[in-house]
Amino acid sequence: MSGQKIKLKWDFRGPEANQTAKHFLTHLIEFLQKENLPHYNKKSCQGLEQTSTYLCSVFLIIELKELTFFKEHLKPHRAFYEKS
Template sequence: MNRKIKLLWDFRGEDAKETAIHHTKHLKEFAELENLSFYEIDILEKNPMLVCAFISVDENNLKTFRDALKPHRGEITS
């Protein structure tokens, strides 16, 4: 069974939300350009000074995303 992995990038500071939103645009562009499938691209607002951008992908695509985009961390979601 193939697991879903959430790759996350953390942004901190007053502009964290705007930066995270902008980063999601680049995540989508990369996936489309490389013709890679994904489940979801969005942000998680921990607090006004810490916001994460994320993409959820199949584990079999993990290495491609990880090596090219260098996420700060990852989580197994299912």
């Protein structure tokens, strides 16, 4: 991957936040495989971030040029510019 990167995030809240986020990450990986996007299927490009007992997020780092595709298909909750 090269160029400007964007970090997409999906937030999960509540006592089952971690389990729900893990389940979502499984489906995210399946989506990347189905859409033939193996360059995003690396540990450095996707994963979990647990903020607290009741907040867990899934992230995916993408290239800016593919932002529209991911927004339309996966509807992330938040997005940030990722530092290189």
